[in-house]
Amino acid sequence: MALHLPELSIQADSYENDIKILLKSIKPHWNEEKIGIKKLTGGYSCTTYYVNWENEPDDAITVRVRRLLVTSNINLPIINPNYEVMLVEELAKAGLFAKVYAVFQNGYCYQYIQGKPLANLTDLSKASTDELPVEYIAEKTAELHSLSLEDGRFGKNDFFEHLKTCLTDGYKEKSHIADKDTLLKELNEVIDYTKRFDLKDVLCHGDHNLGNIIWNSEKEKITFIDWELGHVGYQPMDIANFLMFFNMMDMIPASDAEEFQKFAPKRVKDLEKRFIVTYLNTWSRLNNNGLPVTDGEVEDLEQKVSLFGLVCTLYMLILCTALEEIDFVDFPTDSTKMLQKMYEYYWIVKEPTLQKLKLK
Numbered sequence: 525m526a527l528h529l530p531e532l533s534i535q536a537d538s539y540e541n542d543i544k545i546l547l548k549s550i551k552p553h554w555n556e557e558k559i560g561i562k563k564l565t566g567g568y569s570c571t572t573y574y575v576n577w578e579n580e581p582d583d584a585i586t587v588r589v590r591r592l593l594v595t596s597n598i599n600l601p602i603i604n605p606n607y608e609v610m611l612v613e614e615l616a617k618a619g620l621f622a623k624v625y626a627v628f629q630n631g632y633c634y635q636y637i638q639g640k641p642l643a644n645l646t647d648l649s650k651a652s653t654d655e656l657p658v659e660y661i662a663e664k665t666a667e668l669h670s671l672s673l674e675d676g677r678f679g680k681n682d683f684f685e686h687l688k689t690c691l692t693d694g695y696k697e698k699s700h701i702a703d704k705d706t707l708l709k710e711l712n713e714v715i716d717y718t719k720r721f722d723l724k725d726v727l728c729h730g731d732h733n734l735g736n737i738i739w740n741s742e743k744e745k746i747t748f749i750d751w752e753l754g755h756v757g758y759q760p761m762d763i764a765n766f767l768m769f770f771n772m773m774d775m776i777p778a779s780d781a782e783e784f785q786k787f788a789p790k791r792v793k794d795l796e797k798r799f800i801v802t803y804l805n806t807w808s809r810l811n812n813n814g815l816p817v818t819d820g821e822v823e824d825l826e827q828k829v830s831l832f833g834l835v836c837t838l839y840m841l842i843l844c845t846a847l848e849e850i851d852f853v854d855f856p857t858d859s860t861k862m863l864q865k866m867y868e869y870y871w872i873v874k875e876p877t878l879q880k881l882k883l884k
Contacts, residue, residue: 584636639740666806669726764832
């Protein structure tokens with residue numbers, strides 16, 4: 525069980541001293557003079573720090589300090605810091621996340637996860653250069669989605685209701701990006717289409733992209749990080765979110781770099797097939813006694829993922845537009861232009877997707 529320290533807050537201008545205060549509670553034997561603290565990331569959602577002790581170099585800690593909505597008056601029900609903390613503690617128990625040492629006022633800390641993210645848009649040198657381990661990601665996604673919801677500890681599926689609230693409850697008009705009424709109309713239309721499919725409720729990561737996936741090539745181990753958008757939602761959601769990343773690389777300047785060619789959109793179809801087949805095989809092993817996966821099941825999930833590609837685009841568009849006033853810090857592109865491109869992307873893919881699924 526993680527130690528809860530509600531009085532402790534880690535501030536940007538005093539983080540070294542604040543982190544050392546934190547360590548007195550969780551690592552009291554660490555000598556202050558031999559403690560190393562290094563900033564890992566400084567994105568719009570959080571700042572993370574790598575902390576280790578010279579005498580125990582393999583026992584490092586990640587300190588995650590929340591930035592998202594900390595100083596904002598915006599209230600988004602889809603982002604709940606208390607839920608995130610509960611989630612990472614439960615995931616740690618299930619072996620799907622690192623040990624959580626402590627929770628403090630504006631974040632938490634956990635055992636440092638060995639490996640590299642599969643993408644890092646602010647610093648390419650910090651990302652893995654390995655071939656994408658698609659099958660490992662698919663297996664771990666299926667394991668996450670197989671966690672039982674029966675005891676209610678993860679809550680219920682309020683995803684669409686929360687997303688509507690982002691648009692209707694105090695949302696400021698951003699006509700230079702997208703018209704609010706149009707977004708709400710599109711969301712309601714897509715929700716109606718999802719009702720034509722048999723959809724399973726599962727625990728979703730909510731921001732299932734390569735930057736939030738740590739790959740340890742030596743141990744061939746995948747770990748998902750950054751759970752602030754975690755929620756009970758729909759089975760195709762994380763898969764569609766993962767694949768959407770590849771289609772949107774041209775919205776980010778760094779995608780022109782040679783290192784990003786492995787994310788080229790022309791590879792999406794191959795990645796999708798490999799991901800879905802591996803995912804369904806793992807899902808069957810964990811939930812259906814390992815029964816063989818049929819071509820019909822593969823096609824069914826492919827269709828659901830295609831439709832949820834539209835859901836994910838609206839989801840990210842609505843969420844990021846609602847957050848537009850928040851400082852995106854080191855994100856390597858103009859957030860307004862990125863969201864405008866995302867809106868354009870939605871209109872480009874909407875009709876072909878609906879026609880492909882024979883929904884229009």
